[in-house]
Amino acid sequence: xxxxxxxxxxxxxxxxxxxxxxxxxxxxxxxxxxxxxxxxxxxxxxxxxxxxxxxxxxxxxxxxxxxxxxxxxxxxxxxxxxxxxxxxxxxxxxxxxxxxxxxxxxxxxxxxxxxxxxxxxxxxxxxxxxxxxxxxxxxxxxxxxxxxxxxxxxxxxxxxxxxxxxxxxxxxxxxxxxxxxxxxxxxxxxxxxxxxxxxxxxxxxxxxxxxxxxxxx
Amino acid sequence: xxxxxxxxxxxxxxxxxxxxxxxxxxxxxxxxxxxxxxxxxxxxxxxxxxxxxxxxxxxxxxxxxxxxxxxxxxxxxxxxxxxxxxxxxxxxxxxxxxxxxxxxxxxxxxxxxxxxxxxxxxxxxxxxxxxxxxxxxxxxxxxxxxxxxxxxxxxxxxxxxxxxxxxxxxxxxxxxxxxxxxxxxxxxxxxxxxxxxxxxxxxxxxxxxxxxxxxxxxxxxxxxxxxxxxxxxxxxxxxxxxxxxxxxxxxxxxxxxx
Ligand SMILES: Nc1ncnc2c1ncn2[C@@H]1O[C@H](COP(=O)(O)OP(=O)(O)O)[C@@H](O)[C@H]1O
Ligand SMILES: [Mg+2]
Numbered sequence: 001x002x003x004x005x006x007x008x009x010x011x012x013x014x015x016x017x018x019x020x021x022x023x024x025x026x027x028x029x030x031x032x033x034x035x036x037x038x039x040x041x042x043x044x045x046x047x048x049x050x051x052x053x054x055x056x057x058x059x060x061x062x063x064x065x066x067x068x069x070x071x072x073x074x075x076x077x078x079x080x081x082x083x084x085x086x087x088x089x090x091x092x093x094x095x096x097x098x099x100x101x102x103x104x105x106x107x108x109x110x111x112x113x114x115x116x117x118x119x120x121x122x123x124x125x126x127x128x129x130x131x132x133x134x135x136x137x138x139x140x141x142x143x144x145x146x147x148x149x150x151x152x153x154x155x156x157x158x159x160x161x162x163x164x165x166x167x168x169x170x171x172x173x174x175x176x177x178x179x180x181x182x183x184x185x186x187x188x189x190x191x192x193x194x195x196x197x198x199x200x201x202x203x204x205x206x207x208x209x210x211x212x213x214x215x216x217x
Numbered sequence: 218x219x220x221x222x223x224x225x226x227x228x229x230x231x232x233x234x235x236x237x238x239x240x241x242x243x244x245x246x247x248x249x250x251x252x253x254x255x256x257x258x259x260x261x262x263x264x265x266x267x268x269x270x271x272x273x274x275x276x277x278x279x280x281x282x283x284x285x286x287x288x289x290x291x292x293x294x295x296x297x298x299x300x301x302x303x304x305x306x307x308x309x310x311x312x313x314x315x316x317x318x319x320x321x322x323x324x325x326x327x328x329x330x331x332x333x334x335x336x337x338x339x340x341x342x343x344x345x346x347x348x349x350x351x352x353x354x355x356x357x358x359x360x361x362x363x364x365x366x367x368x369x370x371x372x373x374x375x376x377x378x379x380x381x382x383x384x385x386x387x388x389x390x391x392x393x394x395x396x397x398x399x400x401x402x403x404x405x406x407x408x409x410x411x412x413x414x415x416x417x418x419x420x421x422x423x424x425x426x427x428x429x430x431x432x433x434x435x436x437x438x439x440x441x442x443x444x445x446x447x448x449x450x451x452x453x454x455x456x457x458x459x460x461x462x463x464x465x466x467x468x469x470x471x472x473x474x475x
Contacts, residue, residue, distance in 0.1 A: 122309035125269055125380075126323045126370070127299035136326065140313055216354040217312045 008175060009191055015089045016171035016199075019161045022093045024154055027100035034060065034101065035108025036134060046120075046130050060102040068160050071095050072167060092161065092169030100157050107149030111142040144215035151207025155200050162196070172196060219245040219268065219378070219412075224277035226263055237263045239434040241277070245427075247377075250404050250411045252425030252442070254418065254457075260434040261414040265380050268412065269301045270294060282377075299327065302371025306383035308363040310355040316342070316366050317351045323373040341369040345399065361392035368399060379403070381413040385420060397424050418461035422446070430454050 034056060040046050041053040066074070072095040076086040079094040115138050123137045139146070162173025172192050180189025226238040237260045245251045253261050266272040268279060270286065278285050286297055310319050320341050324334045342348045345365040355363055364384060371379060381400070385393040401424045403409045415421060421428050421442060428446075429439035430453070438445060438454050449455045 116309070116312075118305065118307060118309045119311060121271060122303070122305060122367075123311075123322070125271060125298055125301075125303040126326070127295040127374070128322075128326045129295060132326045136322070137311065141311060143313060214313065216314075217356055 005185075005188060005191075008179070009172075009188065009195070012170065012172045012175040012192070013195060015169075016158070016161055016165075016173075019089050019092050019096060019164065019169065019171055020154060020157050023096035023100055023157050023161070024150075026093065026097035027104045027153060027157070028150075030097065030101035031104025032108055034105035035112065038105060038109040039112045039138070040130070040134070046124075046133060060105055063098070063102040064106075068095070068099050068163055069167070071099055072164060087168035089170045092164035092171075096157055096160055096164055099160060100153060103156065104149075104153055107153060108146070111145040111149055112138045114145055115141040144211045147207055147211040147214065151203055151211070154203050154207075158196070158199060158203075218247055218280075218282060219243075219410075220278070220280040221245075222278040222280070224264075224267065224279065225275045226260075226267060226272060227275055237434050238267070238274070241431075241434075241436055243429055243436065243439060245410065245412060247410055248404070248408050249427050250401070250413060250425045252421040252428040253412070253414050253431055254416065254421050254428060255431035256457075257416060259431045261416075261431055262382055264431065265382050265412060265414050268378075268380055269298050269303060299323065299374045300376045301378040301380055302368075302374070302376040303380040303382070304364065304367045304371050304384045306386045308355070308360075308367045308387075310363060310366055310370070312355055315352050315354055316347060316358070319355070319366055320369045320373055323370060327374060337373060338369075341372060344372070345369045359392075360388050361395060364388065364392075364396050365399065368396075368403075372403070377410060379409055379411045381411060383414055383416070386415070386417070393420070394423070400424060418458065419465060430457060432457075 038053065038056055038060075041049040041056070043050065043053075045053075063071075072092075075095040075098060079086045079091040082094055083090045085091050119141060120133060120137055123133050128137065161169065161171055162176070165171040165173030165175075166177050168174075172195060176189050176192040179185040180192060221241055221243040224238055224241040225236065227234050227236045229235070241264060243251075253264060255261055263272055267274050268281075270289065274287055277287070279287055281297065281300075286294075289297055311322065314322070317338055320338045321334050324337055329337070339348075342351055345368055347362060347365055347369070350358060350362060350366075355366065358366065367384075368379075379400070384400075385396050388396060397420065400411055400413075404411055404424075413420070413425065425442050427440065428442045430437040430445075430451075432453060437451050438449065445454070446458060449458060
């Protein structure tokens with residue numbers, strides 16, 4: 001009985017880690033370039049282009065205003081096309097990535113905009129081109145704040161993954177609902193919640209530590 | 218040599234056009250330490266920022282060594298900027314990079330080899346007397362040290378010109394003196410041409426061989442520092458000199474007392 005419960009929890013934990021890891025990865029892959037484009041094309045940006053900026057802003061705002069649970073349902077067909085099924089952890093990665101990408105874009109945008117404009121201008125005055133300014137100045141100067149943003153992203157995705165779990169995504173959220181709630185297994189419910197709390201705690205602490213390590217201001 | 222001819226620059230502020238530079242004409246010769254002095258808001262920063270096209274002038278010509286730079290872009294513009302090191306009032310160093318990395322930055326973006334960069338950075342650290350601060354971050358340095366890092370960074374690519382926008386305005390008088398001394402020695406040793414913005418007459422007196430007075434976007438008078446300070450023609454410049462010498466006397470007095 002105990003062994004069985006432990007194995008249930010363990011495999012749910014693995015599913016959660018799997019969803020969070022890959023969703024974070026994809027969210028960065030999509031959100032990162034969007035964030036950079038937002039910053040470069042904004043008013044006074046290095047590649048100012050207000051039309052493109054406005055369009056991208058609208059897309060991001062629209063995506064962010066859809067409640068996640070609805071987004072999952074809307075994206076059922078897309079999940080089926082991409083991963084062949086609309087249930088299970090792999091299928092959940094599709095809506096999770098898509099929900100988190102605009103969030104990552106905003107995090108990148110905010111962090112890069114915090115970089116002192118005068119430092120960027122100094123780099124321009126030294127003859128740096130736009131990619132050099134993005135990669136060697138903006139991202140480097142914003143690194144502590146980017147790490148904090150990434151921490152926030154991971155924790156958010158964890159929360160969303162529990163929601164995705166509830167409608168067939170597997171993982172700890174799914175376990176808590178199916179066993180803890182529907183079958184009155186309070187012990188499993190409690191253990192699941194403790195694991196989630198620990199997960200958040202560990203990620204937050206690691207994030208804070210790394211963020212501080214790279215902050216030389 | 219830099220020729221500025223009929224230069225105009227305006228900014229748009231809430232739909233209103235505001236003319237900040239009005240028909241500026243100047244000649245900056247090789248080896249000059251050329252001071253541009255005037256009250257706050259006169260257009261000094263805007264003028265110096267036009268020289269490396271951080272601001273694009275609306276009208277007029279800036280001819281640097283025979284080339285009109287006002288329409289440069291892309292690689293040609295970046296090459297111009299690499300020939301004009303700029304230093305700033307607030308130093309504007311990369312906060313999350315060491316002193317070494319800050320000075321290496323212009324070399325790295327120009328694609329030099331690691332060995333060459335290392336050699337050049339060590340040379341520059343020696344020149345600005347900061348060898349022991351190589352691995353420090355800017356936040357660990359004093360204002361004067363930060364400005365010396367910025368000077369080393371501006372010199373890294375061996376530019377012909379240095380643009381200095383109030384580089385000593387955030388520094389105390391003693392540090393100001395040492396930074397000005399460094400700039401002067403660079404001018405002597407390497408024939409560096411320095412264009413220097415300031416609102417302090419002391420700075421002009423200390424190192425500039427030429428000076429231009431700017432007020433409300435217009436050059437009032439310019440020429441040899443000695444001639445201009447001793448025989449100003451316009452009432453405005455006379456007034457400015459009088460006011461600043463009063464200020465200097467007062468500061469001197471205070472210094473003597475304390
Ligand atoms: N980017 C800008 N946009 C709008 N107005 C500006 C801008 N830069 C400078 N100005 C205005 O131009 C005038 C001259 O500024 P500036 O060249 O910085 O003067 P100074 O360096 O002599 O103090 C000021 O009135 C300032 O408000
Ligand atoms: Mg200024």
